[in-house]
Amino acid sequence: ILNVEQSPQSLHVQEGDSTNFTCSFPSSNFYALHWYRWETAKSPEALFVMTLNGDEKKKGRISATLNTKEGYSYLYIKGSQPEDSATYLCAPRPTGANNLFFGTGTRLTVIP
Amino acid sequence: EPEVTQTPSHQVTQMGQEVILRCVPISNHLYFYWYRQILGQKVEFLVSFYNNEISEKSEIFDDQFSVERPDGSNFTLKIRSTKLEDSAMYFCASSRGLAINNEQFFGPGTRLTVL
Numbered sequence: 001i002l003n004v005e006q007s008p009q010s011l012h013v014q015e016g017d018s019t020n021f022t023c024s025f026p027s028s029n030f031y032a033l034h035w036y037r038w039e040t041a042k043s044p045e046a047l048f049v050m051t052l053n054g055d056e057k058k059k060g061r062i063s064a065t066l067n068t069k070e071g072y073s074y075l076y077i078k079g080s081q082p083e084d085s086a087t088y089l090c091a092p093r094p095t096g097a098n099n100l101f102f103g104t105g106t107r108l109t110v111i112p
Numbered sequence: 113e114p115e116v117t118q119t120p121s122h123q124v125t126q127m128g129q130e131v132i133l134r135c136v137p138i139s140n141h142l143y144f145y146w147y148r149q150i151l152g153q154k155v156e157f158l159v160s161f162y163n164n165e166i167s168e169k170s171e172i173f174d175d176q177f178s179v180e181r182p183d184g185s186n187f188t189l190k191i192r193s194t195k196l197e198d199s200a201m202y203f204c205a206s207s208r209g210l211a212i213n214n215e216q217f218f219g220p221g222t223r224l225t226v227l
Contacts, residue, residue, distance in 0.1 A: 004154075032212050043116065044203070046215040089155065098168050098210055099145065099157035 002026055006090055006103035013080050014111050020076040021106040023090030027071035034100055035064055035075055036089040044089060047075075080110040114138045116219035118204050124225045125194055133189045133222045135204030144187045145205040145216060146179065148172075155203065161187065194226045 005024045013019045025033070032051045038044040048057040053068040061078045077084055087107045091100035117136045125131050137144050146158040159169040161179050178190045187206075191198055201223050205216040 034216065036218070041220065043220045044218040046217060049213045049215055051212050091155075098143065098160045099170075100147075100216060101157070102147075102155035104154050 002092055002094060002101035004090065004092060004101050004103040006088075006106050008106060009104065010107040010109070012109045012111060015080060015082060017080050017110075018076065018078045019080055019108065020074050021088060021108075023073045023075070023092075023103055025071050025073075025090070025092040025101075025103075026094075027068055029094040029096070030068045030071070030092065031095045031097070032093045033066055033073050034091040034093065035073070036091065037062075037086045038089055038105070039086045047088075075106075077108070080108070082110045082112050084108060085110045116204055116206055116217050118202075118219035118222050120222060121220065122223045122225070124227065127196060127226055128193050131191050131194055131224060133191075133202050133204075133224070135187045135189075135219055136185050137187055137204065137206030138217055139185070141206035141208050141217070143167075143207045143210060144179075144181070145207075146189045147203045147205065147218075148200040149203070149221075150197075150200045158189070191224075194224075196226050199224055199226045 007022050035047040036044040048064050050066040055066040057064050064075045066073045087105040089105045091102045119134045144161045149155045157170050159173045160167045176192045180188050201221045203221045204219045207214045207216045
């Protein structure tokens, strides 16, 4: 079992604000890190798979960085929109495992 | 765009009853998974399945649970004798392979309520 922490647990921002949140995970046995966006009653949507220390990935207004040596990843949303409201989950995959270990998620609410 | 589908979306059952949760993974994917999320807790891995057999399972996946790929498209999770603590959202996922950058694609989940 991996101890995966996400902060903050929830976040309210105004439309147009930029925001970021953190995922912390054990740096030993690291293999890959997955980020998901999950809206209620829908499937969790895969955002990024990150593998290398220093990786930066971008999808539209959402980007993520990865530090495998210290065991954290940041997710950034630039110019938040109401449709960005969702729970953002990170899930590391350790070496030798097929499965993902999820954090508790950060619930983002963007206020119009 | 291909997606993972799950049925039913909500299942209510009495304690001690058997339930079967169904999933249709993405058609060219080879690896299949079940995860669950008890209300207020983290999403937890249950089992992964490849080439018609279990490849990994967690401590949660005890003798009460079984998985099957009964035909070329469906992937099922059976709970033989449900307990109150089995109430959770159950997610099916599939992936093309196990390469480092392979994504796992999730279905919308089945909410299981055990009374």
